[in-house]
Amino acid sequence: xxxxxxxxxxxxxxxxxxxxxxxxxxxxxxxxxxxxxxxxxxxxxxxxxxxxxxxxxxxxxxxxxxxxxxxxxxxxxxxxxxxxxxxxxxxxxxxxxxxxxxxxxxxxxxxxxxxxxxxxxxxxxxxxxxxxxxxxxxxxxxxxxxxxxxxxxxxxx
Amino acid sequence: xxxxxxxxxxxxxxxxxxxxxxxxxxxxxxxxxxxxxxxxxxxxxxxxxxxxxxxxxxxxxxxxxxxxxxxxxxxxxxxxxxxxxxxxxxxxxxxxxxxxxxxxxxxxxxxxxxxxxxxxxxxxxxxxxxxxxxxxxxxxxxxxxxxxxxxxxxxxx
Numbered sequence: 001x002x003x004x005x006x007x008x009x010x011x012x013x014x015x016x017x018x019x020x021x022x023x024x025x026x027x028x029x030x031x032x033x034x035x036x037x038x039x040x041x042x043x044x045x046x047x048x049x050x051x052x053x054x055x056x057x058x059x060x061x062x063x064x065x066x067x068x069x070x071x072x073x074x075x076x077x078x079x080x081x082x083x084x085x086x087x088x089x090x091x092x093x094x095x096x097x098x099x100x101x102x103x104x105x106x107x108x109x110x111x112x113x114x115x116x117x118x119x120x121x122x123x124x125x126x127x128x129x130x131x132x133x134x135x136x137x138x139x140x141x142x143x144x145x146x147x148x149x150x151x152x153x154x155x156x157x
Numbered sequence: 158x159x160x161x162x163x164x165x166x167x168x169x170x171x172x173x174x175x176x177x178x179x180x181x182x183x184x185x186x187x188x189x190x191x192x193x194x195x196x197x198x199x200x201x202x203x204x205x206x207x208x209x210x211x212x213x214x215x216x217x218x219x220x221x222x223x224x225x226x227x228x229x230x231x232x233x234x235x236x237x238x239x240x241x242x243x244x245x246x247x248x249x250x251x252x253x254x255x256x257x258x259x260x261x262x263x264x265x266x267x268x269x270x271x272x273x274x275x276x277x278x279x280x281x282x283x284x285x286x287x288x289x290x291x292x293x294x295x296x297x298x299x300x301x302x303x304x305x306x307x308x309x310x311x312x313x314x
Contacts, residue, residue, distance in 0.1 A: 090266040106304035109247040114271045116299045129297055136293035140286055142273045144266050145259060 006030045006138065008061040010042040010078060011096075012070050016119065016126075020065065020096075023127040029134030034061070039073025042066075043081055046088055057087040058147045063137045066113075068097040068104060076107060083112040090144045092137055096130075163187045163295065165218040167199040167235060168253075169227050173276065173283075177222065177253070180284040186291030191218070196230025199223075200238055203245050214244040219300040222290070223270075225254040225261055233264055240269045247305040249298065251290060 007030045011017040017035050024030045036042035044050035046064070048057055064082070068075035075095065082088045094115045095108045108116045117133060120126045164187045168174040174192050181187045193199040201207035203221070205214055221239070225232035232252065239245045252265050252273045265273050274290060277283045 092272070102302045102304060105299050106247075106302050109301040109305040112269070115249070115293075116301075117297055118299055132293050132297045136272070136289055136297075140272075140274050140289045140293075142262055142275060144262065148259075148263055 004059070005032045005034045005061045006063070007033045008036060008042065008045060008064045009033055010036045010039070010064065010070065010075065011067045012037050013067075016067075019123070019126055020130050023130035024134050026127075027131050027134060029131070029138050038071040039075065039078045041072075042070075042078050043073060046078075046082060046091070047085070057149055060088065060091045060146075060149055062092065062143045064091055064093045065096045065133070066093055068095060068099050068108075076104075076111060079108065079111045079113060087149055090149060092141060092143060094133055094137060096133070161216065162189045162191045162202075162218045163220070164190045165193060165199065165202055165221045166190055167193045167196070167221065167227065167232065168224045169194050170224075173224070176280070176283055177287050180287035181291045181295075183284075184288050184291060186288070186295045195228040196232065196235045198229075199227075199235050200230060203239060203248070204242070214306065215303055217245065217248045217301075217306065219249065219298075220294045221248055221250045222253045223250055225252060225256050225265075233261075233268060236265070236268045236270060243308045244306055247301040249294060249300065251294065253287075253290070 009017060009020055021033055024033060034045065036045055045052045048055040066075050066078060079093060082091060082093060092114045094117060095113045096117050096119060098119045100118055105116050117129055120129055166174060166177055178190055181190060191202060193202055202209045205212040223232050223235060236250055239248060239250060249271045252270050253276060255276045257275060262273055274286060277286055
């Protein structure tokens with residue numbers, strides 16, 4: 001079952017996690033959403049180890065929604081680790097954070113975030129932002145097909 | 158004026174370009190859209206040279222919408238060049254192509270596209286796809302700030 005996860009939501013705030021999941025579900029954007037509450041859990045999930053040793057690299061989530069300020073391992077480190085490994089580097093990662101710090105936006109892009117979204121402070125704005133994220137990343141964006149994440153074939157690219 | 162360009166649309170088909178621009182304008186998603194009809198012009202624009210020598214690197218477009226099959230220099234080569242230079246590598250690039258080749262999808266991700274969208278054949282769906290792209294990338298996404306375009310001092314980022 002954990003190979004069918006569509007969205008990995010990396011979020012340590014239970015309130016924000018609930019709002020996010022509701023907005024995605026209400027708009028029928030994703031059924032299979034896994035929540036990781038800290039950076040270590042996120043990395044274990046994405047690297048198919050620890051509690052998630054049953055997962056395979058060939059079926060990554062279609063999207064990682066990544067908060068930045070996380071316990072144990074922070075969001076920037078999760079992003080760095082993800083982009084450093086051939087098996088995970090093409091997974092779409094949208095930073096979804098309360099941080100308005102320009103340094104964080106710059107750092108996120110430098111580390112290879114696919115996109116960067118600041119969480120609106122109000123409930124409706126937040127839900128709408130999540131809806132737009134889901135609409136684009138789950139319905140419009142074409143993610144790499146399963147199986148293409150493991151091979152680092154010499155295509156000369 | 159050309160430093161306020163919000164979207165660089167790289168598209169050799171006049172029909173697709175018109176459809177795209179209309180969809181963006183009708184939904185008030187972008188005013189300043191620059192159209193490059195081949196890969197050379199796209200690169201001249203982004204690298205502030207040739208006909209675009211008046212542009213500066215400090216005002217990149219918020220988004221590059223990139224067709225793949227282009228005259229002179231292909232979309233993949235444009236993407237490669239964008240990602241190879243610190244002054245441009247953080248610019249969000251969304252491939253928007255009629256190609257259904259998996260090879261293109263794979264190469265696009267290997268070269269570091271932010272996202273990849275296929276052009277629907279149907280006129281209304283095409284417009285809707287462009288609208289969704291515009292909604293996310295112009296209204297929800299935070300474009301990289303100028304700090305994202307500067308070579309890192311050894312921050313390990």
